[in-house]
Amino acid sequence: MNGFEFQCGTKMIFGKETELRVGEELKKQGATRVLFVYGGSSIKKSGLYGKVVKALQDAGLPFDELPGVVPNPRVSLVRKGIALCREKGIDFLLAVGGGSVIDTCKAMSFGVYYDGDVWDLISGKVKPGDRRVPVADILTLPAAGSEESDSCVISDETTHTKTGFGSPLMRPVFSIMNPELTYTLPPYQTACGSMDIMAHAMERYFSHTQNVEMTDRVTEAILTTVIHNLSVVLEKPDDYAARAEIMLCGTWAQNDMTGCGRAQDWFNHGLEHQISGFYDIAHGAGLAISFPAWMEFLCGKEECIPRLAQYAVRVWNAEMNFDNPEETAREGIKRLRGLIKEAGLPLTLSEAGVGKEKFEEIADNMTNGGSHTCGAFYAFTRDDILTLLEMMA
Numbered sequence: 001m002n003g004f005e006f007q008c009g010t011k012m013i014f015g016k017e018t019e020l021r022v023g024e025e026l027k028k029q030g031a032t033r034v035l036f037v038y039g040g041s042s043i044k045k046s047g048l049y050g051k052v053v054k055a056l057q058d059a060g061l062p063f064d065e066l067p068g069v070v071p072n073p074r075v076s077l078v079r080k081g082i083a084l085c086r087e088k089g090i091d092f093l094l095a096v097g098g099g100s101v102i103d104t105c106k107a108m109s110f111g112v113y114y115d116g117d118v119w120d121l122i123s124g125k126v127k128p129g130d131r132r133v134p135v136a137d138i139l140t141l142p143a144a145g146s147e148e149s150d151s152c153v154i155s156d157e158t159t160h161t162k163t164g165f166g167s168p169l170m171r172p173v174f175s176i177m178n179p180e181l182t183y184t185l186p187p188y189q190t191a192c193g194s195m196d197i198m199a200h201a202m203e204r205y206f207s208h209t210q211n212v213e214m215t216d217r218v219t220e221a222i223l224t225t226v227i228h229n230l231s232v233v234l235e236k237p238d239d240y241a242a243r244a245e246i247m248l249c250g251t252w253a254q255n256d257m258t259g260c261g262r263a264q265d266w267f268n269h270g271l272e273h274q275i276s277g278f279y280d281i282a283h284g285a286g287l288a289i290s291f292p293a294w295m296e297f298l299c300g301k302e303e304c305i306p307r308l309a310q311y312a313v314r315v316w317n318a319e320m321n322f323d324n325p326e327e328t329a330r331e332g333i334k335r336l337r338g339l340i341k342e343a344g345l346p347l348t349l350s351e352a353g354v355g356k357e358k359f360e361e362i363a364d365n366m367t368n369g370g371s372h373t374c375g376a377f378y379a380f381t382r383d384d385i386l387t388l389l390e391m392m393a
């Protein structure tokens with residue numbers, strides 16, 4: 001196990017009807033003027049919008065609204081939000097929605113205190129400072145884990161670039177998590193979210209760092225819990241117990257608890273950001289296509305087989321073939337693909353409507369024209385990425 005620092009100060013407020021406490025909690029945290037940020041019609045249809053407005057009014061908290069966050073959230077709205085925060089003297093951001101809404105608030109929160117264009121922070125040209133408008137959220141979609149993570153991902157729709165930045169100060173001050181709020185998620189979105197949760201667990205799990213047994217075991221528990229409960233909620237969307245399990249997994253898969261003391265990979269997220277930057281597909285769908293193909297590619301790399309086989313045995317209950325561990329590894333991939341198919345997610349780029357026309361550009365972007373490799377568990381060259389993309393096609 002490597003040395004590490006870990007600090008996660010987000011207060012998690014979990015359970016039925018917890019969203020009704022948002023006003024009093026914001027006040028307790030020192031808010032005097034709030035910007036209520038959300039996406040489209042889904043929170044209005046579900047009645048959550050009205051509950052939030054009432055909770056803010058009951059707490060006597062003045063607030064403004066910024067609707068219009070879209071999946072793969074746009075920097076144009078972040079810029080609009082920054083201007084609004086400055087104009088109205090906002091001192092607390094309240095995100096109500098999934099990762100896209102929370103990430104929009106996180107980017108705004110640092111952008112308010114930066115004099116230049118916020119894309120400088122997002123693109124990593126300038127490091128974020130130590131001042132930010134605090135962020136809180138009511139989570140409606142377990143997936144990104146942004147409710148406790150220290151990073152955000154934003155797209156520039158004019159250049160088709162999707163990238164992100166982070167800071168230890170970026171973690172939300174508190175996150176309200178009521179599993180009942182996720183009953184309205186369509187099956188496809190539920191499946192995409194679960195795939196994203198599994199991907200966060202696997203980006204950390206696939207590591208060559210030795211002696212990380214405790215975080216391995218926690219990660220395996222997250223993966224097996226999501227696998228089991230995803231099947232339950234696809235059958236019965238209002239199963240509170242199963243929704244709660246998935247919601248908690250979403251947060252703990254991405255708050256970096258399971259990443260402590262180990263090298264992490266993040267190749268698949270990098271690849272998916274490229275794909276969804278160009279094609280605007282759901283993040284979880286992109287990961288459903290890339291992860292099994294990535295594992296299959298790695299079956300050809302001897303140094304990766306033991307961990308792939310361990311994953312197959314412990315997560316998928318595959319039988320260990322000590323004479324041929326690659327066969328065990330392939331069984332794990334087969335079972336992962338089975339779940340993805342059952343959940344209605346795409347297994348290939350063509351199923352997701354993505355062609356081959358950007359392959360060269362994607363490989364260039366990920367390796368800076370072939371000048372460096374990408375990924376820690378296995379270092380992909382530009383040519384490797386092209387091979388992998390063909391496998392995903």
Ligand SMILES: NC(=O)c1ccc[n+]([C@@H]2O[C@H](COP(=O)([O-])OP(=O)(O)OC[C@H]3O[C@@H](n4cnc5c(N)ncnc54)[C@H](O)[C@@H]3O)[C@@H](O)[C@H]2O)c1
Binds near residue numbers: 042100142
């Ligand atoms: N910050 C991080 O740590 C982190 C990590 C991984 C991914 N991300 C990013 O997060 C974004 C994806 O976030 P996401 O997966 O949470 O999805 P999302 O926020 O983009 O939402 C997806 C869709 O689900 C709808 N939705 C949300 N809650 C709903 C509900 N309860 N009922 C019905 N519909 C609902 C939204 O309106 C939206 O149309 C991507 O841009 C991804 O790159 C961020």
